[in-house]
Amino acid sequence: MIYAIGIFAVLFLLSIGLYNSLVRRKNDVENAFSSVDVMLKKRYDLIPNLVETVKSYMKHEKSLLTELTALRAQAVSGEISDDERVALENKISKGISGIMVAVENYPDLKASQNFLQLQGAWNEAEEQISASRRAFNAAVTTFNNKVETFPSNIMAGMMGYKRRTLFEIPEVERQNVNAKNLFES
Amino acid sequence: MSSYTNFKEFYDAKLLPELKVLDKERKQVDRRVLLIGLIAVILIVIIGRFRGSATSYFQILIGVLAFVIMSVSSKKYRLNFKNKIVLKIAAFVDENLVYSPKGFVSREEFTNSAIFQKFCNNFTGEDHFKGKIGKTVIEFSEVVGKHKTTSGTGSKQKEHYTTIFKGVFFVADFNKNFIGHTLVLPDTAEKMLGKLGQNLQAFSSRGELIKLEDPEFEKEFCVYADDQVEARYILSPSLMQRIVEFKRKWNTKVYLSFRDSKVYIAIKMDKNLFETRLFKSIVDYNFIEENIRFLILLTGIVDDLNLNTRIWTKE
Numbered sequence: 001m002i003y004a005i006g007i008f009a010v011l012f013l014l015s016i017g018l019y020n021s022l023v024r025r026k027n028d029v030e031n032a033f034s035s036v037d038v039m040l041k042k043r044y045d046l047i048p049n050l051v052e053t054v055k056s057y058m059k060h061e062k063s064l065l066t067e068l069t070a071l072r073a074q075a076v077s078g079e080i081s082d083d084e085r086v087a088l089e090n091k092i093s094k095g096i097s098g099i100m101v102a103v104e105n106y107p108d109l110k111a112s113q114n115f116l117q118l119q120g121a122w123n124e125a126e127e128q129i130s131a132s133r134r135a136f137n138a139a140v141t142t143f144n145n146k147v148e149t150f151p152s153n154i155m156a157g158m159m160g161y162k163r164r165t166l167f168e169i170p171e172v173e174r175q176n177v178n179a180k181n182l183f184e185s
Numbered sequence: 186m187s188s189y190t191n192f193k194e195f196y197d198a199k200l201l202p203e204l205k206v207l208d209k210e211r212k213q214v215d216r217r218v219l220l221i222g223l224i225a226v227i228l229i230v231i232i233g234r235f236r237g238s239a240t241s242y243f244q245i246l247i248g249v250l251a252f253v254i255m256s257v258s259s260k261k262y263r264l265n266f267k268n269k270i271v272l273k274i275a276a277f278v279d280e281n282l283v284y285s286p287k288g289f290v291s292r293e294e295f296t297n298s299a300i301f302q303k304f305c306n307n308f309t310g311e312d313h314f315k316g317k318i319g320k321t322v323i324e325f326s327e328v329v330g331k332h333k334t335t336s337g338t339g340s341k342q343k344e345h346y347t348t349i350f351k352g353v354f355f356v357a358d359f360n361k362n363f364i365g366h367t368l369v370l371p372d373t374a375e376k377m378l379g380k381l382g383q384n385l386q387a388f389s390s391r392g393e394l395i396k397l398e399d400p401e402f403e404k405e406f407c408v409y410a411d412d413q414v415e416a417r418y419i420l421s422p423s424l425m426q427r428i429v430e431f432k433r434k435w436n437t438k439v440y441l442s443f444r445d446s447k448v449y450i451a452i453k454m455d456k457n458l459f460e461t462r463l464f465k466s467i468v469d470y471n472f473i474e475e476n477i478r479f480l481i482l483l484t485g486i487v488d489d490l491n492l493n494t495r496i497w498t499k500e
Contacts, residue, residue, distance in 0.1 A: 032413065032414075035413075035414050039414075117498070119496070120495075120496060120497050120498040120499075121498055123496045123497050124361070124497040124498050127361070127418060127421065127497065128414070128418055130417075130421075131414050131415070131417035131418035131421070132414045132417070134397075134398060134417045135413040135414045135417050137398070138395075138396050138397075138398070138413070139413075141396075142396070
């Protein structure tokens with residue numbers, strides 16, 4: 001009888017430990033996801049400034065600027081699904097890269113203090129976004145390991161936790177901005 | 186920044202005449218040191234002939250005294266080497282580099298890096314270099330930090346000093362702004378114990394353990410920080426690669442700390458850099474070249490870690 005109680009107690013404690021660690025890992029993932037969100041929002045804040053600064057210089061890229069403003073409005077409205085959001089983010093990245101490349105045709109703009117500051121802020125935002133994505137991926141990897149390895153997988157099954165997917169780095173960002181691209185356009 | 190390529194010309198034109206003069210001084214110092222040594226040995230032998238309990242104390246006293254006189258009499262020569270030769274080498278490597286033979290990185294910087302947890306009771310150093318390489322302000326010097334422990338009580342109390350760190354301590358302005366603290370330490374636990382070691386690292390008081398995605402980097406280092414995202418903002422994939430290459434280049438223990446928008450690097454080293462020698466000619470290209478090689482390696486940290494790239498908001 002004593003042994004049975006003992007074994008039961010050990011199992012009980014073990015499952016509490018597993019339960020708590022799984023919940024903690026899940027919260028880590030959520031926390032990491034929200035930090036990606038924060039960094040993305042920082043980038044949205046840059047867009048009106050960027051558009052305002054380059055508008056008076058750029059003559060041929062008017063449509064690009066209008067599109068970017070529209071995309072931002074859509075992203076900020078918040079009434080979109082996660083998948084749409086990802087697609088939108090990719091478009092925004094692409095749009096901003098497009099502007100940064102087009103700037104090469106406007107030496108006055110490129111040299112202006114305002115623009116240089118914005119460019120720095122944009123680079124920083126991109127670097128922060130990539131850092132927060134990597135942090136998210138690290139949290140998800142730890143979570144997935146817990147969900148799939150023994151014995152925590154039993155507990156995870158009971159709690160209904162499933163594998164989460166990693167953030168994929170979108171194609172546009174994977175191609176690093178290289179000098180050649182900049183001078184071709 | 187200059188490199189080795191034209192160092193030979195510089196050596197022939199600027200250093201060689203100075204070295205020849207200094208080498209004459211070296212010969213004088215050698216003679217003096219030999220004479221002192223000889224006198225000390227003779228005295229020790231003579232005292233050894235007397236019988237008595239105090240003789241061995243006298244012998245030790247003479248030995249110590251001779252050593253002190255030897256180092257005092259060669260001090261000027263050693264300082265001359267630094268002021269005449271190392272100073273010129275520093276100016277050759279980068280004209281903005283200011284060299285002070287007796288200076289060293291301040292204890293405040295060393296403590297602020299928080300690389301070493303033990304309290305530093307005794308902090309000394311020499312061969313301090315400071316300057317702006319491109320856009321990056323750097324300083325470095327040799328330092329020795331010691332920690333004091335006491336044992337026993339009352340009159341039997343004894344003090345022991347253990348070395349916390351000996352080597353080169355390097356401080357540079359980092360190219361990104363950040364607010365927290367990120368530590369990159371040599372990975373001893375994981376290397377010895379593998380997965381178990383990695384689990385043990387999580388229980389450190391250093392901060393949150395950061396698991397990074399670069400396996401080469403993870404093998405060499407373990408990272409603690411107070412912010413997961415900021416640590417990754419600082420340690421971008423390219424910087425991780427650069428740090429691994431940097432570590433392999435030096436092939437010794439390397440510690441990095443990122444704090445107050447600065448990067449602190451501690452490179453463990455037993456060798457005493459930028460010193461002259463006795464009893465062997467210093468009119469020797471290889472001997473001088475070794476000094477410049479170290480200096481170029483050290484100032485090259487700016488390029489190794491890409492610190493001059495200022496594409497973020499920090500100017």
